[in-house]
Amino acid sequence: MNLREKYNIPQNAVITIAGTVGVGKSTMTNALANALQFKTSFEKVDNNPYLDKFYADFERWSFHLQIYFLAERFKEQKKIVQSGGGYIQDRSIYEDTGIFAKMHYEKGTMSTVDYETYTSLFEAMVMTPFFPHPDVLIYLEGSLEDILKRIKLRGRPMEQQTPISYWEEMYQRYENWINNFNICPVLKINIKDYDIISNQQSIETVIEKIGHIVQK
Numbered sequence: 001m002n003l004r005e006k007y008n009i010p011q012n013a014v015i016t017i018a019g020t021v022g023v024g025k026s027t028m029t030n031a032l033a034n035a036l037q038f039k040t041s042f043e044k045v046d047n048n049p050y051l052d053k054f055y056a057d058f059e060r061w062s063f064h065l066q067i068y069f070l071a072e073r074f075k076e077q078k079k080i081v082q083s084g085g086g087y088i089q090d091r092s093i094y095e096d097t098g099i100f101a102k103m104h105y106e107k108g109t110m111s112t113v114d115y116e117t118y119t120s121l122f123e124a125m126v127m128t129p130f131f132p133h134p135d136v137l138i139y140l141e142g143s144l145e146d147i148l149k150r151i152k153l154r155g156r157p158m159e160q161q162t163p164i165s166y167w168e169e170m171y172q173r174y175e176n177w178i179n180n181f182n183i184c185p186v187l188k189i190n191i192k193d194y195d196i197i198s199n200q201q202s203i204e205t206v207i208e209k210i211g212h213i214v215q216k
């Protein structure tokens with residue numbers, strides 16, 4: 001019996017991984033997909049035409065980047081539904097608006113008119129009964145210190161050049177955002193409670209917790 005069957009996780013489940021930059025979403029996405037034999041849906045970072053420009057000039061590119069991410073994630077969502085689920089998704093669409101767009105608007109690096117245009121498009125596309133929400137959102141949390149170490153370890157140049165205060169601001173916002181999130185069931189996991197890099201078996205404890213929320 002495989003782990004998916006052992007913990008009664010339906011074959012068509014959709015599991016989204018949320019959490020701040022560098023916390024370990026992509027690593028968890030790969031580990032879960034591998035253990036459950038699910039497909040993966042990743043954010044496009046290397047081929048993103050706006051990301052480098054955005055980090056170099058938030059004010060100029062924040063609207064373009066949000067529109068790009070919204071379109072990409074919406075297309076991914078369509079693919080997931082059309083192929084009948086069975087997916088692990090690296091980052092939720094809800095973080096785009098609840099964290100990133102809001103933060104740039106409130107910090108003055110997205111104009112009011114751009115923010116309103118973006119949020120009305122987001123609401124029309126996502127906050128409707130036609131948009132299927134995930135079966136569970138796994139929220140990865142950890143200390144700011146450990147997360148900053150991971151951003152450094154991964155070494156994406158544009159993230160290294162970004163002031164620490166940007167990651168601190170995002171970290172605070174994530175805590176507040178997840179405490180008010182109620183669109184789908186949430187499973188909070190602390191990054192200190194598993195170690196899938198040196199002990200691949202530790203993914204089973206995460207799957208057991210998913211099984212308690214997502215039952216056949």
Ligand SMILES: Nc1ncnc2c1ncn2[C@@H]1O[C@H](COP(=O)(O)OP(=O)(O)O)[C@@H](O)[C@H]1O
Nearest residue numbers: 021022023024025026027150153154195196197
């Ligand atoms: N469980 C873990 N233990 C140790 N290092 C980890 C773990 N998960 C991720 N990392 C490391 O942290 C960095 C960021 O991880 P990543 O999965 O890319 O984060 P995210 O997708 O949330 O931005 C990478 O260098 C990765 O190897």
Ligand SMILES: Nc1ncnc2c1ncn2[C@H]1C[C@H](O)[C@@H](COP(=O)(O)O)O1
Nearest residue numbers: 020021022043045065066069096100159
């Ligand atoms: N919606 C977004 N707005 C701005 N920046 C974003 C958004 N979504 C992702 N990003 C950035 C943050 C990171 O630099 C990369 C990838 O995120 P990660 O958490 O490492 O998967 O894109």
